[in-house]
Amino acid sequence: MFPERMLEQRSFLRDEEKEVRFLGEEEDEDEESFEDEERDGFDVDGEILAKKRKKKRVTYAESIEDMDFSATFISGVACKPLSWEEEEEIQLKAKAEMAGSLCLTYRRTGLSLKGYFLSQLPDLLPLADFLVYLNLSFNCLCSFPKEVFHLKHLEVLKLRNNPIKFIPEEINQMATLKCLVISFNLLTSLPAGLFALTNLEGLDVSYNELETIPHDIGNLSALTYLNIEGNFITVLPCSVLKLNFLKRLKLENNFLHPYFWNEICQLQPQRLTDLAAHCFAKHKMWKKHRHIPKKIEEILCNFRICDCCPGPLYGDGLQFICAYKNEYGLRLPYLFCSCSPTCYQEYYSRATSQ
Structure with a gap:
């Protein structure tokens, strides 16, 4: 077991x-x-x-x-958050539109959009029948606002501190304009349409990039205030002397010193075409030659009045400088254009003898 x-x-x-x-x-x-x-x-x-x-x-x-969910599941993109600059621009644009609507509601004759940093203006067409004063200074307008051409009764337009490079010829449509301030911009020239505003009393184009003032400024017969400070101007047109109502002329910070006069005073010979046209008009030769070709007729019709005599001036003429004292005793250079050598000699002898 x-x-x-x-x-x-x-x-x-x-x-x-x-x-x-x-x-x-x-x-x-x-x-x-x-x-x-x-x-x-x-x-x-x-x-x-x-x-x-x-x-x-x-x-x-x-x-x-x-x-990569965007390729499989997402069918749309969410709203991208705006930067603080974009949000501020939207807020300022909304405030500008609100100011325009209030001006329309209460039919105010003045509208100030100063310092709104606008690159585009709100709709100003509803204000065209009664707006008289418009301030668009300190904005970001890269071009002259053409919306103002529809303002029929506008008398004061301020465009200070904007990057505007030129003024369009259509400015001659603003017949009621009395004061234009377009200082601290980027202007290099002034259009001929600006000098068609016969009601203009004040013009401020200071601190731009202007090198010359056109001779047509003499057409502004009602001008009482002219500010051309802070430019590259070396000489004034003699037509400024014809502004009888001009009370204040500001021209500091330019190149008007006598040191620069010798470079401008060098007489340049006239073109033969301009001299021939002057002789033809002076001796009234159209009475003998009734059949004139169209090209010659166009040349004979393209002239302005001489600065030294009442005769016709073709082309640039003979340009020379004469210095005159203003009411404060300051000698300023004025540019004259004579129609012929004889006209130049007679006028220059009279000017130096005085």
Whole structure:
């Protein structure tokens, strides 16, 4: 009996070892095949043992293509946030429109949009029938605002501190304009249409880039105030002397010193075409030559009155400088244009003798 029991115990131990080995192999297989999972086992006596498996750390590789949601899920773009400069521009534009609407509501004759930094003006057409005063200084207007041409009764227009480079010829439409301030801009010339405004009393073109003042400024017969400070002007046109109502002339910070006069006083010869046209008109030769070609007729009709005599002046003529003292005793250079050498000699001798 004893040996048989020993054999039974040995066979039982062998079976137990096999079962333990089988359970160990099964645990290794479960750890490799399953992630983050718990399994239950049984011991020899049938008791339940809770065995916790070790958790594996798993990392996921995220490709750029998978993260490109705009190509797969998004069908529209959200509103882009505005910068503080854009928001401020929108607010100022809204305030300018509000000022225009208030002016229309209460029918105010004056509108000031000074310092609004506007690049475009609001609609001014509803104000065309009653607006008299308009201030557009300290803005960002790169060109002369053509909206003002529709203001029928406008008398005062201020455009100081704007990057305006030229004034259009259509400014002659503003027949009621009495005061124009366009200082601290980028003007290099003044148009002929500006000097057709016979009602203009005040003109301020200071601190621009002007090199000359046109001779046609003498057409502004009602002008009482002229400011041309801070430009590159070396000489004044003699037509300024014909402005009888001019009370104040400001011309500091220019190149009007006598040091520059010698460079301008050099007489240039006249063209033969201009001399021939002058002789033809002086001797009234059209009475003898009634059939004149169109080209010659165009040349004969293109003239202005001489600065030294009442005769016709063709081309630039003979240009020379005469200095006259103003009411403050300051000698200023004035540019004259004579129609012929004889006219030049007679006028210059009279001017130097006085």
